Amino acid sequence: MQAPQPPPTKQASTPATTQLPPKLFNARCLSCWLVLGVALLVLASFTTLNLQWAQFFSWDAISRMGRFVGELMHPESSSAFLHKLALATLETLAMSALGTFIALILGVLLALPASKAHAQDPARWRGPARLLLNALRSTPELVWATLLLIAAGLGPFAGTLALGLHTAGVLGRLFAEAIENAPPEPGFALRLRGISETRIFLYASLPQVLPQLLSYTLYRWENNIRAAAVLGVVGAGGLGQMLAFHMGLFQMGETSSVLLAMMLLVALVDALSYLIRSALSR
Incomplete structure (x- = not known):
């Protein structure tokens, strides 16, 4: 017969040590000094700029702004104007879509030489390709449109090319980073079998980075809708x-209708982009 076991003895529970939160500022904290420097820069900006807050919030300025907003509350709705507005909306949509497509093609073509696909890749054209991408995206769309208007003339062709060139610089840099950050194991396995670099990119690298490329492209398409609406100013x-x-003619009713068309177009493209991304993530 087995002897009864003694009841387990209760161990004295040691109180948990409470850790106090760190101080808001520490002389050894590099990020603290960085935040402090940014705060001082913002304060210096307020002191150096001639910000006329009293004039901005004056009764005269508020009354004029109220009158301006009141005029915008009565958009133009005649059939002839709405027909022109619909054509301009479709033109803006086509400019953004075609410009993004041009940027997608140029971005992929420039991302390949601008990326180092694997450790043994010499990447001889990486520096010049990245320099070209920097030049494309550092020039704003308005500047590209102004330059291209001289060669292509007034109209949507110059705006489409301007969107394509600027966005190609942005997408090319993002695509190159995605290719370099892709897992190297599938490409390494194919490279050991003597597969060419073109087929390695098509069958190993591209399937891994394709969701990122599509996401970047859709996001830039949303931005190009807004940029295409602004490019018409030039x-x-x-x-x-x-x-x-x-x-320019102070026709506030027509201006209000154009602004509403811009907002509806941006909302439509945002919703379409969200649906496409949701379908791709399933």
Whole structure:
């Protein structure tokens, strides 16, 4: 017969040591000094800029702004104007879509030489390709449109090319980073079998980075909708050209309709992009 076991003795529970939160500022904290430097820079900006807050919040400025907003509350809704507005909206949508497609092709073509695919890749053209991408994306769309208007003339063609060139610089850099950060194991296995680099990219690298490439492209398409609406200010067609024309003539009803069309177009493209990304993530 087995002897009964003694009841387990209760161990004295040691109180948990409470750790106090760190101090807000520490002389050895590099990020603290960085935040402090940014805060001092913001304060210096307020002191150096001539910000006329009293004039901005004056009764005269508020009354004029209220009158301006009141005029915008009555958009133009005649059939002839709405027909022109619909054509300009489709033109802006086509500019953004075609410009993004051009940027997608150029971005992929420039991302390949601008990336180092694996450790043994010599990447001889990496420096010049990245320098070209920097030049493309550092030049704003408005500057590209102004330069291209001289060669292509007024209209949406110059705006489409401007969107394509600037966005190609952005997408090319993002695509190159995605290719370099892709897992190297599938490509390494194919490289051991003597497969060519082109087939390695098509069958190993591209399937891994394709969701990222599509996500970047859709995001830039959303941005290009807004940029295409602004490019019309310099005569590149679309809604922006209508906006600049009617605002210059102080036709607030027509201006209000153009602004509403811009907001609806941006909301439509945002919703479409969200649906595409949701379908790709399943």
